[in-house]
Structure formats: structure tokens, C-alpha cells
Amino acid sequence: MAKLPLNMITQRSVEEGAAMEKGKTNPDYFEACSIIELNPEDMKKAGIWVNSNVKVTSECGTVVVKCIHATQYCPPGLAHIRQGVWANQVVPPRTQCTGTPQYSGFPVTVEPAFDEKRKTALQLVQGAVGLWKGAN
Amino acid sequence: MPKLITQVGCPYCGSSCDDIEVVVSDDNKKILEVHNACIIGTNLFFHANDPTRPKLPRMRQADGTMKEISYDEAIDWTAKTMLAAKKPLIYGFGSTNCEGMSAVARIAEKSGAVLDNCATICHGPSFLAMFDNGYPSCTLGEAKNRADVVVFWGCNPMHAHPRHTSRYSIFPRGYFTQKGQMQRTILSIDPRQTDTAKLADVHLMLDQGHDYELFDAFRTVLRGHDIPDVVAGIKKETIVKSVEIMKKARFCMIFFGMGCTHTDGRNHNIDAAISLTRDLNTHTKCSIMAMRGHYNIAGPGQVWSWIFGFPYCIDLSKGTHAHMNPGETSSVDLAMRDETDCFVNVGADAGAHFPIQAVQHLKKHPFITIDPNFNMASEIADLHIPVRIAGVDEPGVVYRMDNVPIQFKSVIDGLPGVPSDEELFDKIYERMCELTKTQPVWLTAKEDRKHPSNISAVNEA
Numbered sequence: 001m002a003k004l005p006l007n008m009i010t011q012r013s014v015e016e017g018a019a020m021e022k023g024k025t026n027p028d029y030f031e032a033c034s035i036i037e038l039n040p041e042d043m044k045k046a047g048i049w050v051n052s053n054v055k056v057t058s059e060c061g062t063v064v065v066k067c068i069h070a071t072q073y074c075p076p077g078l079a080h081i082r083q084g085v086w087a088n089q090v091v092p093p094r095t096q097c098t099g100t101p102q103y104s105g106f107p108v109t110v111e112p113a114f115d116e117k118r119k120t121a122l123q124l125v126q127g128a129v130g131l132w133k134g135a136n
Numbered sequence: 137m138p139k140l141i142t143q144v145g146c147p148y149c150g151s152s153c154d155d156i157e158v159v160v161s162d163d164n165k166k167i168l169e170v171h172n173a174c175i176i177g178t179n180l181f182f183h184a185n186d187p188t189r190p191k192l193p194r195m196r197q198a199d200g201t202m203k204e205i206s207y208d209e210a211i212d213w214t215a216k217t218m219l220a221a222k223k224p225l226i227y228g229f230g231s232t233n234c235e236g237m238s239a240v241a242r243i244a245e246k247s248g249a250v251l252d253n254c255a256t257i258c259h260g261p262s263f264l265a266m267f268d269n270g271y272p273s274c275t276l277g278e279a280k281n282r283a284d285v286v287v288f289w290g291c292n293p294m295h296a297h298p299r300h301t302s303r304y305s306i307f308p309r310g311y312f313t314q315k316g317q318m319q320r321t322i323l324s325i326d327p328r329q330t331d332t333a334k335l336a337d338v339h340l341m342l343d344q345g346h347d348y349e350l351f352d353a354f355r356t357v358l359r360g361h362d363i364p365d366v367v368a369g370i371k372k373e374t375i376v377k378s379v380e381i382m383k384k385a386r387f388c389m390i391f392f393g394m395g396c397t398h399t400d401g402r403n404h405n406i407d408a409a410i411s412l413t414r415d416l417n418t419h420t421k422c423s424i425m426a427m428r429g430h431y432n433i434a435g436p437g438q439v440w441s442w443i444f445g446f447p448y449c450i451d452l453s454k455g456t457h458a459h460m461n462p463g464e465t466s467s468v469d470l471a472m473r474d475e476t477d478c479f480v481n482v483g484a485d486a487g488a489h490f491p492i493q494a495v496q497h498l499k500k501h502p503f504i505t506i507d508p509n510f511n512m513a514s515e516i517a518d519l520h521i522p523v524r525i526a527g528v529d530e531p532g533v534v535y536r537m538d539n540v541p542i543q544f545k546s547v548i549d550g551l552p553g554v555p556s557d558e559e560l561f562d563k564i565y566e567r568m569c570e571l572t573k574t575q576p577v578w579l580t581a582k583e584d585r586k587h588p589s590n591i592s593a594v595n596e597a
Contacts, residue, residue, distance in 0.1 A: 007344055009327070011394060012296040012429075014175065021148065021179035023186070024488055024511050060493055072292075073329035078344055080328065085488045085512060093491040096402050098264060099256040099449055099466025101491050103398035105345040121488065125512045128492050129499040131200055 147527030150537035221478035228484030233532020236557030265406035281310035285385035290395020351408035487512030
């Protein structure tokens with residue numbers, strides 16, 4: 001299946017905020033943040049089904065997230081992952097000399113990954129620094 | 137009898153709502169009900185009831201597990217580790233009170249650290265634009281009472297500041313805006329049709345990352361010049377119509393957020409926004425405000441500016457004077473260049489909210505997390521020190537997004553033995569002074585300090 005090039009933004013949502021205040025290891029946080037919002041046209045183009053997993057790749061990493069129809073309309077060509085652990089697996093740390101990373105407006109490719117599982121927040125962060133002891 | 141506490145401040149977003157009511161159990165230990173707050177604030181207060189909240193510092197062992205240690209050991213380890221480091225980085229402060237921010241300054245100075253706050257990954261570019269171009273701003277009260285045209289540029293308060301629109305910007309009835317929403321015209325500039333954009337009279341769905349062009353087009357039209365038929369994906373007619381609305385306003389209020397600071401252009405977008413505000417003031421009254429994210433993220437900007445002269449990215453490693461140069465002394469850049477050899481994360485979660493590569497670089501060196509709860513930064517830290525939750529079981533001064541200071545109260549008793557940020561930083565500072573055989577310098581103004589208790593004896597010694 002072809003990889004679909006898209007422009008990625010990562011921003012806040014009230015679901016993310018509400019879940020974060022319950023704790024980042026809470027299942028609500030996992031459900032609120034490990035998702036990508038796409039335009040239905042783009043999903044069709046890439047052969048992605050609603051509520052199936054996709055692999056998002058940027059210049060500096062990949063992450064598996066669940067694809068849903070945008071809760072707040074995304075135009076074709078734009079993708080949105082809510083701010084949080086999953087988004088930051090692909091956010092480029094380049095800052096244009098201001099200290100602020102490129103959280104919004106960076107190129108990614110999105111492809112179906114029906115058989116791949118989403119990782120938990122702990123698995124991603126502890127895994128990145130070699131502390132994850134659980135199963136992969 | 138459960139008690140009702142009124143006029144409680146909410147320690148979540150930059151709106152810093154101070155009309156929350158909380159019902160607490162008669163022993164002052166448990167929060168039973170939360171009134172008036174949004175879902176995020178409600179969850180935050182109830183999370184303080186969590187019986188699994190950490191009560192002792194935890195140190196990572198050789199096998200990767202965490203073991204509970206005493207506060208004295210944790211304070212000793214932190215002081216020694218920070219003194220041994222050549223350039224420690226202290227980052228966070230999105231969620232603490234100003235007392236804690238002031239106390240940490242002594243530690244930063246003593247250890248020659250870089251002192252940075254969440255603005256570095258948030259409204260840092262806004263600061264840069266303000267340095268260059270000024271900040272013609274006002275208070276949220278003025279926005280509520282006067283603004284009849286409200287522009288949301290790259291911000292989505294319905295999600296990030298859930299009560300902002302009902303308290304200050306869209307719905308409330310003010311002194312000159314007695315018809316509330318009926319009297320206000322709302323403009324939203326956002327590449328998505330956000331829930332805020334759905335409330336707007338005009339939604340300019342621009343091409344993502346083209347904010348600068350659009351701001352420029354607004355200014356060009358305002359100055360009476362012609363623009364191309366389409367700018368940043370927006371038709372000329374829509375831009376001209378929007379400018380007319382802003383020009384005819386009695387008081388125009390521009391709120392801007394992460395849509396401007398996280399994307400290409402960064403501070404230059406804000407620069408253009410401030411220039412647009414200035415231009416509009418030749419026709420009517422116009423004001424601009426940054427939608428600050430946390431309830432007290434304006435606090436470090438204030439506190440450190442009066443201590444060091446800079447709001448964020450403060451490099452104290454020279455030992456003689458503070459110096460600030462975002463891009464060089466900013467947290468993510470320091471991490472990516474491996475220029476820091478000890479990381480202290482306070483009241484924020486760098487583990488979750490920094491790009492993961494920056495976290496990997498930071499984790500090469502001692503990693504200390506000071507936070508009331510378990511989060512990603514605490515779960516990868518070498519040492520996690522729990523503290524009280526400012527605004528829940530610790531009172532303090534906070535600065536709302538419009539830089540108005542508010543005294544927050546505590547609603548429940550803190551966990552026994554768990555210090556506030558301020559107490560913890562003071563103890564670490566005192567330990568640092570012991571280790572370096574120097575005399576601690578306490579401010580005499582702080583006579584109501586909690587630690588050390590015998591301040592006069594300390595000053596006389």
C-alpha cells in the first residue's frame with residue numbers, strides 16, 4: 001500500500017486534558033491521545049479504515065496510532081495527532097532558533113498497519129530510554 | 137459536616153478561573169464535590185484524592201526498579217548531583233506557585249544552572265516578538281467588558297481553555313457588552329474547523345503554516361493597498377470583509393495561541409500580529425493577548441524577570457550574570473546538542489511533552505523529577521521527589537494569562553511529610569550551602585517563610 005504524504009499538526013484537545021489530569025498511565029489517556037485524525041478523502045486514498053491502526057513516519061521517528069474521522073474537521077492533506085506521548089514520537093526537535101520544537105506543520109507519511117498494535121505511553125517513553133521491562 | 141469552600145482558584149489552564157467551589161470532607165482530607173470547574177479542572181481536583189499518590193521520594197536502583205528513600209537522602213542526592221554537574225538544566229514550572237519559582241532561583245544560581253520554563257516549548261516565540269515589538273495588551277476583564285470583536289488566531293479555547301469563552305471572550309455580559317454573545321462578532325483563524333471556529337461568525341480556514349502571509353495581507357488591506365486574489369488559501373473578499381469587521385469594532389481583541397508559535401515563522405507570526413494590533417489602533421481600539429497554557433505559566437516570566445531580568449532560557453552558568461539566548465540556552469536545543477549534564481524537571485512532564493529525541497539525550501545524564509504525581513518524567517527519572525499540589529493542598533500566588541496575580545488557596549491538607557516546592561527548594565539550597573561551606577543568603581522580606589523556621593538566627597549567624 002502506498003504511503004500517503006501529509007502535513008501533521010499536534011495540538012491540544014479537551015479529551016486529552018481531561019484524561020491527563022486523571023494520570024498519564026490511565027486508560028483514558030491512552031484512548032484520548034493514541035489516535036490520528038484524518039480527512040475521509042485521505043483515508044480512502046491510503047486505504048485506511050476507520051478505527052484501524054496506522055503507522056505514522058516523520059523525519060525522526062515512527063508511531064502506531066488508531067485512525068479516526070476528525071472530531072474537528074481536518075481539510076484533505078492535514079493530519080492531527082493530539083498533543084502527548086504519541087505525537088511526540090514523531091515531532092521534530094528542530095526549533096528555528098527559538099527553543100520551540102516543530103510541533104505543527106511537519107511532513108509525515110501515513111500507511112495502514114492493521115496488524116500492528118499501539119504501544120502504551122510507558123512502553124513508548126521507557127522504551128525510548130532503555131527502561132522498558134514489559135513485553136514488546 | 138462537609139465544608140463548602142468558595143472562590144477557589146483552578147490550577148489547570150491559563151484562564152485561572154477563581155470562582156470554583158469545592159466541598160471537602162470534615163477532616164480536610166478528601167475532595168467530595170467540585171462546582172463550576174470544567175471537566176479538566178474537576179478531574180484535577182479529584183485526582184488529588186488518589187490514594188496511590190507518592191508520599192516518599194523514589195530512587196532508581198541498579199536493576200532499574202524504584203526504591204523509596206527519605207526526603208533527607210533525596211535532598212542530599214539532588215544537591216550533590218546538581219553541584220557536581222557542569223551545566224544542570226532546570227525545566228518546568230507550568231504547575232507550581234510563584235513562591236516555588238522564586239525559591240528555585242537560589243538553587244539555579246548556586247549550581248550555575250540553566251533555568252527554563254514551559255514557555256520554551258509554548259509561548260517562547262511570543263516573548264521574542266514582545267521584546268522586538270512591544271505588547272499592547274490588556275486584562276481579561278477589559279476584554280470581557282469592552283471587546284465587541286474577538287479574534288481567535290491559531291487558538292482553540294473550547295478545548296485548551298474550556299471556560300475562557302464563557303468567562304471572558306464570547307458569552308459573558310460586560311459593562312459595555314451587555315448583550316453578551318449577541319453583541320460580539322467572533323473571527324476564527326485556524327486550519328481546522330475547530331469547536332471554537334464553529335462558534336465564530338467568520339472562520340478563515342487558512343493553509344496550515346501560512347499565518348505570516350495572512351497577517352501581512354490583513355495589514356496591507358488595512359493600510360488601503362491591494363492584495364492578490366487568494367492569500368494563504370483565503371479569498372480576497374473574505375480578508376477584506378474580516379478587516380472591515382475589525383476596523384469597525386469599538387474594541388477589537390486578538391487572542392493568539394499555539395497555532396502561531398508552534399508552526400513555521402514562530403516569533404515572526406506574533407511580530408506581525410502585534411504590528412496588526414498597532415495598525416488597528418489608528419482606526420479603533422485594539423488589544424492582543426497570548427493564550428497562555430497553564431494557570432501560572434505567566435508566573436515564571438514575572439518572577440524570573442524581576443530576579444534575573446529574563447523570563448525564560450536563563451543561563452546562569454557564567455556565575456557572574458544571567459544571559460538569555462533562545463536557540464542556544466533553550467531546553468530542547470541544549471538537550472539536542474548534549475550541552476547539559478543534569479536535568480531537573482519540576483511541575484511539568486518533559487517525558488511526555490518534549491520530542492522523544494530530546495528526552496533520549498537528557499536521559500544520558502542524571503534525571504530528577506519533582507512532581508506531585510506519577511507521570512512520564514517520573515517514570516524514567518533517576519530520582520522522583522513528590523511535592524504538594526499548588527492550588528489544591530498548597531496555597532500560593534499565580535499569574536493568570538493576562539499577568540494579573542491571584543492568590544490561590546489550598547482546599548485540603550497536604551499529605552503528611554510531603555513538602556511544598558518552596559520548602560523543598562529551600563532545603564536543597566541549604567544543603568548546597570553546607571556542601572560548599574558558604575553562607576545561605578535568605579531574603580529578609582520572607583519572614584513568613586516555612587523553612588528554615590528560625591530565619592533571624594540564620595541571618596545573624
